[in-house]
Amino acid sequence: MRIGVILRPLLVAILLAMVLRPDWFRPVFEPFAPAGGPVIYERASLLSLSLSHLGIVALASLAATIVAVTLAILVTRPAGAAFRPLSRTITNMGQTFPPVAVLALTVPALGFGTGPTLVALFLYGLLPIFENAFTALTTLPPATMDAARGIGLNRWQRLIRVELPLALPVTLTGIRLSIVIALGTATIGSTVAARTLGEVIIAGLLTNNTAFVLQGGLIVGLFAVLIYDALVQLEGYLARRMGG
Amino acid sequence: MYLTPGLLFSVLGLAALMAPLMTLAANRIVAGEGVMAWDVAALPLVIPGLVAILAGLGLGLLTGRPAVRLAGGVLGLAGLIWLLVQGATAMLDGAGNYARVSPAAGFWCLLVILVLLIADALAALRPRPLARGGLLFAALAVLALVLGSGVLSELSVLQEYASRRDTFMRESLRHLSLSIGSLGAAAVIGFPLGILCHRRAQLKGATLPVLSFLQTIPSLAMFGLMIPILGWVGSTVPGARSIGIAGIGFAPAFLALVLYSLLPVVGNTVAGLASTPPAALEAARGMGMTPAQRLWQVELPLGLPIILTGLRIVLVQNIGLAVIAGLIGGGGFGTFVFQGLNQTATDLILLGALPTVVMALVAAIVMDILVDLTRHGPKDTR
Structure with missing residues (x-):
């Protein structure tokens, strides 16, 4: 933990400097550039690429969170019970689909640009969130649920005041997994012409x-x-x- | 009446039938024109396929009978492939030399729906591990038969394949050796490291966070960062270049995959060894086993399912990540994907992406079977 106290602000400072003042790092990157070639990426501002990258990830993850949590709530209600095995099958199979393949397969369907990347990130992001929310909602402590029923909370109140708050930490883990995958996949998104930081790496390659x-x-x-x-x-x- | 999966599949399936099943394009690059399911070939040839799909979706409605639903799914899939075979030959008649036929949205949606129908029925039937292996083998044999017989060779994806058969074989092997080789290397490093971490909590506390940070680094960045590192090793360490270590190519891709693999291997080894019931350890100690004997005869056998689950995660993950190797000259199916993206040639993208998906699915199923076979003791009643 003590390392974190020093390391965290240091890394944040380095990151901010790299994005806002790329020129400061000219001496660092100079040895790696080809002779006479550009050292610092200047075709687009790194700040706008970063904002676009983070924006895509945030939008896709937000949409995925809303849809996945809603679906998890629906299949854990009595009326949705018939869909439980199917939803488990879909999450298991879906997660074996490589994110890059999902991205590549959305291009024939939707064309190039930021749109297909958003869709691919959204679709892939659903799986870990749904899986974790589903697990959390189906493994709530029975005693707590009995108590909630005992004090006369109706189904809706139980969901809002008991089930969702208890399921929150595990669901958040799913959201974190999904965001990490989205950050990585968005980077590859620049190969299908989405505006992300991957552009810089691809230009270098x-x-x-x-x-x-x-x-x-x-x-x-x-x-x-x-x-x-x-x-x-x-x-x-x-x-x-x-x-x- | 409640909505059931079968009902959902039929509704979605009927909707998908109303979308174009195939497309006909004048050449490899331009967008094609959609053709409806009943127009892909002469009507007498189309009707059996349509009937099979509708009957399959209908059988899928029988909620309580998974075996019937499985049969329905298989029947529907057969009908869909029948339509594809008929369409591939009939649509090219008189369409010009460069014309291309390919499956369209309707086909892909129906394929997904029918595969989900089959998977849902199979999940309810819960076949034993060996039966699952048999089913997988049968499915792959049918796939190989359909592709090998040449009835689909008019399809645009297979045209792309035909024009680069040798490259495809080479890149497939490259993809496999990247994903399985890096798994092997990660196991050689990860197992001893996991065992050490199990013994020393301090080492575990230092190792696992570092490995999980490594996993969060986006794959493209990781592959890219390997280039200067290995380029430097290749040019400074004598002899490194002669064994193929260089900034681009196989070596940086391989190393990046190994780094990604370490967390699941080490983490699951630690979790597997820690899962030994205390009573079993007590008994082993009571029998006078040495720590080494306990490790080999008690902890490792009991932890094997969890350790193998780690290897499953790694294998599936690496098959997907190895696609990125195509961007840094490391080969594999990614070569086709990124070439296709550059040329906006959809078929070339599919030629890279579809085998990757199939390989990942097969790897997941095979590893799941292995995990189930190593489970001892009372069956879990999930």
């Missing part, structure tokens, strides 16, 4: 410019690690509040 590859790779990697860490902290905080 196409022109044999390792400086671009490093620059893009480090920014994306830092974003992923810091967001993952922030979500883990959030989960820990909520779990402590629930358990305390």
Whole structure:
């Protein structure tokens, strides 16, 4: 934990500097650039690429969360019980689909651009969230449920006041998995012309410019690690509040 | 009446039948024109296929009878493939030399619906592990038979295949060796590391967080970051270049996959070893077993299902991630995917993406069978 206290602000500072003041890093990347070639990616501002990248991930994950949690609530009600085995089959099979393949397969259906990337991220993001929300809602402590029924809460009140809050920490883990996958898949989205930070890496690969590859790779990697860490902290905080 | 999966499948299936089943395009690049299911060939040839699909969807409605639903799903799938075979030959008649036929939205939707119908019925039937292996083998044999017989060779995806048969074989092997080889390397490093972590909590506390951070790094960034590292190793370490270590190609892809594989291998080894019931450990100690004997004869056999689950996660994940290798010259199916994306050639994208999906699904099913076979003791009553 003590390492985190120093490391976390340091990494945030490095990330901010890399995105906002890319020129500061010219000496660092210089040795990796081809002789006479560009060192710092300047075809688009890194800030706008970062915002677009994070925006795509946030939008897809938000939509996936709403739909997946709704579906999980529906199949865990008595009326949806017939769909439980099917939903388990779909999540098991769906998660063996490689994210890259999902992205590649949406292009023939929807064409190039940000749209297909959003759809692919949304579809793939549903699975971990649904799986975790479903598990959480089906493994609630029976004693608590009995108590909720005993004090006269109706179905709706039980769902809002008891089931969903208790299911929140496990559901959040699913959302975190889904966001991490979305961050990675969005990076590959630049191969289908979505505006993301992957653009920098791809430009580096196409022109044999390792400086671009490093620059893009480090920014994306830092974003992923810091967001993952922030979500883990959030989960820990909520779990402590629930358990305390 | 409640909505049941069977009812949902029939409604969606009928809707999918109203969408174009196939497309006919003048050449490889332009967008094609949709053709409805009943127009893909002469009516007498189309009717058996349509009847089979409708009958299959109908049989799928029988909620309490999974065996009948399974038969319905298989019948519907046979009808769908029948339509595809008829359409592939009939639609090309007089359509020009460069014309291409391919399955369209209606076909893919029906395929997904029928496969889900079959999977749902199978989940209810719960076949034993060996029976599942037999079913998988039969399904793959039928797939190989249909593709090998040449009845679908007019389809555009298979035309792409025909024009690069040798490359396809080479990239398939490359994809397999990337995903299985990196699994092997991760196991060689991960098992001892997992066993050490099981013994020393301090090491575990230091190792697992680092490995999970590694897993969060987006794949494209990870593959990209390997390039300067291995390029440096290749140019400074004597002899490294001669064994193929260089900035681009197989080596960086392989190393990136190994790094991604470590967390599931180490994590599940630790979890598997920790899952030994305390009573079994007590008994082993009481019998006078040494720590090494306990590890080999008690902890490892009992933890095997969890350890194998880790390997399943790795294998499926690596088959998917190995696609990215195509971007850094590492080969594999990704070569076709990214070539196809560059040329906006849909069929080429499919030629890379479809085998990847099939390979991942087969790997998942095979590993699930292995996991089930290693489970001892009382059957879990889920």
